[in-house]
Amino acid sequence: MSAIRLLVLGAVRMHGRAHGYQVRNDLEYWGAHEWSNAKPGSIYHALKQMAKQGLLLAHETAPSTAGGPPRTEYEVTEKGLEEYRALLRDAIRSYDRNMDVLSAAVGFVVDLPREEAVALLKERIEGIREWREAVTEYYTPEEGPESLGHIGEIMNLWVHSADSGAEWTRGLIARIEGGAYTFAGEGDPFVGVLADDEENPYATGVRDPGDDE
Amino acid sequence: MSAIRLLVLGAVRMHGRAHGYQVRNDLEYWGAHEWSNAKPGSIYHALKQMAKQGLLLAHETAPSTAGGPPRTEYEVTEKGLEEYRALLRDAIRSYDRNMDVLSAAVGFVVDLPREEAVALLKERIEGIREWREAVTEYYTPEEGPESLGHIGEIMNLWVHSADSGAEWTRGLIARIEGGAYTFAGEGDPFVGVLADDEENPYATGVRDPGDDE
């Protein structure tokens, strides 16, 4: 699964109530366009789809305050909240070799209690270990690794990246166990969305216009 | 872009002429289902689409020799060959943080001359370096990295994985420069597809039937 649902649910939830354009702006603020398929079309589609599935509640509101077509505001329902937590846990726990889901989950990890976050990350490491073992065993032919020729490089790539993923995960666990960040139930949560009138300090993915390149 | 077109073009090309099921089998033989979205539906879709676009030539052949519906055989056209090479070069050269494309390209890299492969891989490293620089500069706020909170971990993840990707690439370059593998114009190419009657030694992703688990 892609990360889009998790991202959108998380963004709407942080606002309490948000319209598509706000979500779009948050995702851009988070840099999500750099590491996930968070394009306008996908975002609006996800909002509509999840509204249809009862994960979000849609409020058709008046024509927008500042030009453009009328906008719809969304709110996360109880069911949506459950889905959000399920997606979040799953994204952290399971190694699926697509980092967009993990990236999104890292952005929301502080919504979980600290111990649970650590436990899920440890599950992740175990998953990576199992995957690595299965793959290396499976693609190690009897006639020695040379018989695979350059094809062995593909496995090499994946194993390399799995190892690197495990290492990063261990680092994160260490930082969390060392007391970094503020998790659920530990006081003022980190505010990660832009207020209604706030401007995005990180512009539009490109630097200032009129720049070189 | 996904890796499917490159994979399918490459598979058909290796056979000279192949029907969908053969391609499907090759991709499975290569383990592509483990690291890409190579599902039957996608494969058949890609074949049809590329035939429509003139990259493949479709031959409607007689009902299959061994049961099942009639099958269509495909051949890579001149245009398809160009597209194949373009996709291949692009996949090796550009760092797009989705490893399926790179994995596929690694499987076909020996279709290029050795020097070109090395040159493209060096371009890749340079691309990673640039990307890394842009990202670290872009997401380093003036108030110090702490102001990002746990969000900084996302960047950390990506930088970690970019570094690991660069390291793997350097390793591959070294092996290639050291004379490993057989590249274009260096003699008998590595045969990476299953012959018509050959069985896949790597079964169906699961071990022998009747096995435990």
Add this chain to the structure above:
DNA sequence: ACGCTTGTAGTCAAACTTGACTAGCAGTGC
């Protein structure tokens, strides 16, 4: 006063992906 660009908010068709399904033939057990 006029056109031009920028920002807001979202739609849409076309392409792609997914997972379940169809349908014929071959062997196997009983």
Add this chain to the structure above:
DNA sequence: GCACTGCTAGTCAAGTTTGACTACAAGCGT
């Protein structure tokens, strides 16, 4: 001899993603 399973080969509907497009208002320059 016939029900069952597995293999061959592929289709299909539903869902998702993409990239280009629309439409409106406000500001800006000349």
